[in-house]
Amino acid sequence: MPQLRAAQIQQQPTGISPFQALDLEGRKMAVPLAGKPTVVNFWATWCEPCRTEMPLLQQMADFYSDRLVLQAVNVKERATTVLRHVKAAAWQVPVLLDPLGEGAAAWTVKIFPTTVGFDAQGRARWRVQGEYDWSGAEAGKLVEGLWR
Secondary structure, eight states: OOOOOSSSSEESSSOOOOEEEETTOOEEEEEEEETTOOEEEEEOOOOOOHHHHHHHHHHHHHHTTTTOOOEEEESSOHHHHHHHHHHHTOSSOOOOEESSHHHHHTTOEEEEEEEEEEEETTOEEEEEOOOOOTSHHHHHHHGGGGGG
């Protein structure tokens, strides 16, 4: 796999408040999840970098499964489109829907993918804008910093 680089890594981002998203069954879920370190990834089915990055996010979530929650938030697409894509790609990540893009707008997400890491107290610790190699040592330091 070619080396992937983030467009930007921002430490201690501000102006990020929790919001509600829908799971694929229509239930409301808190983003980020309270009480456990959470990585929130904003993506879309038409986004090639998102499709490239998701298997790496899945590996990262599997590796840290006992200490971390991953939430993949799809922005402004129909549930049927998202579900079809997730099934075809055989993703196992928890997918949430932001059908009107309100959560993405509130967090000023302008680049896909955008990923935000939260500690267990719900504080945003970092924000990665753009495609990123979540299998590398640098990513491990970012993620493990969520429980320090």
